Amino acid sequence: MPHALNDLVIAWYEENARDLPWRGPDASPWAVMVSEFMLQQTPVNRVLPMYAAWLERWPTPTALADDEPGEAVRAWGRLGYPRRALRLHAAATAIRDRHAGEVPDVHDDLLALPGVGEYTAAAVASFAFRQRHAVLDTNVRRVFARTVDGSEYPPQATTAAERRTATNAMPVAAETAATWAVAVMELGALVCTARTPRCGDCPVSALCAWRLAGKPAYDGPPRRGQTYAGTDRQVRGKLLAVLREADGPVLQASLDAVWDEPIQRARALDGLVADGLVEPVADGVYRLPTGAPVST
DNA sequence: GAACCGTGGCG
DNA sequence: TCGCCAAGGTT
Numbered sequence: 001m002p003h004a005l006n007d008l009v010i011a012w013y014e015e016n017a018r019d020l021p022w023r024g025p026d027a028s029p030w031a032v033m034v035s036e037f038m039l040q041q042t043p044v045n046r047v048l049p050m051y052a053a054w055l056e057r058w059p060t061p062t063a064l065a066d067d068e069p070g071e072a073v074r075a076w077g078r079l080g081y082p083r084r085a086l087r088l089h090a091a092a093t094a095i096r097d098r099h100a101g102e103v104p105d106v107h108d109d110l111l112a113l114p115g116v117g118e119y120t121a122a123a124v125a126s127f128a129f130r131q132r133h134a135v136l137d138t139n140v141r142r143v144f145a146r147t148v149d150g151s152e153y154p155p156q157a158t159t160a161a162e163r164r165t166a167t168n169a170m171p172v173a174a175e176t177a178a179t180w181a182v183a184v185m186e187l188g189a190l191v192c193t194a195r196t197p198r199c200g201d202c203p204v205s206a207l208c209a210w211r212l213a214g215k216p217a218y219d220g221p222p223r224r225g226q227t228y229a230g231t232d233r234q235v236r237g238k239l240l241a242v243l244r245e246a247d248g249p250v251l252q253a254s255l256d257a258v259w260d261e262p263i264q265r266a267r268a269l270d271g272l273v274a275d276g277l278v279e280p281v282a283d284g285v286y287r288l289p290t291g292a293p294v295s296t
Numbered sequence: 297g298a299a300c301c302g303t304g305g306c307g
Numbered sequence: 308t309c310g311c312c313a314a315g316g317t318t
Binding site: 041042043045078079080081082083084156157195196228231232234236237240271275 | 297298300301302303304305306307
């Protein structure tokens with residue numbers, strides 16, 4: 001969006017921002033990082049209770065790192081993509097061992113942590129440490145696609161052109177840039193939404209390229225569908241749910257009960273073991289990972 | 297770069 | 308109803 005509109009977006013944010021627990025000066029960098037992991041591909045409303053429980057139980061990276069990775073997987077509950085729990089535990093371990101237990105404030109150090117990619121590194125650096133970074137999540141990318149490019153949706157993968165657009169529009173002062181970043185994201189989440197944008201409530205609609213072009217429909221390649229029923233992902237989810245809800249090790253029979261087809265069931269279980277989400281204890285006995293070397 | 301990785305709510 | 312979508316990352 002044009003630079004001149006940054007003030008409008010920030011003013012809109014001050015007036016309309018949701019009161020989320022990971023925002024504001026009382027949220028530690030660790031709290032911000034936990035929220036960012038949980039929010040990857042997961043709606044805010046489902047994250048809120050898990051976020052509170054996690055921070056109460058593990059208020060610091062070291063607290064989490066000193067616990068078993070399986071406990072992180074268990075406490076992840078039904079947030080989805082449980083590898084995120086494992087990676088958050090691994091990130092906490094790296095922070096404990098390499099950064100003296102403090103979430104690093106250097107972008108490249110953040111990027112080096114497990115489960116932290118381009119978006120999350122920029123988000124933590126910006127939100128927690130008030131630095132100047134282009135924070136390109138799906139909301140921000142959609143806002144720029146519409147206001148600047150005149151397209152309904154951004155490309156599938158983040159492009160250099162998008163990074164250029166965001167960087168060019170970004171306020172120069174770090175503190176302002178940090179507020180602007182979360183403001184644009186919030187605008188995308190609340191007003192410039194994917195399905196039914198509320199252009200009547202948008203502070204920049206007057207100069208939005210997409211609206212001015214008559215809101216042309218998306219005409220790019222089919223957007224990635226996510227079939228689920230009958231896939232390995234569904235089986236993995238069912239298997240892991242059994243492990244999560246059990247107090248200790250689980251017998252093969254309990255796992256076999258969740259899916260009829262034995263080949264796919266075995267493949268899914270093997271995948272979970274390969275991913276480190278499940279640990280074989282003995283023949284036909286499994287449990288959530290302890291973090292200790294597997295005895296053979 | 298495409299495919300894969302969970303789960304649930306909403307239009 | 309059911310396809311689309313949600314603050315992505317890794318291989």
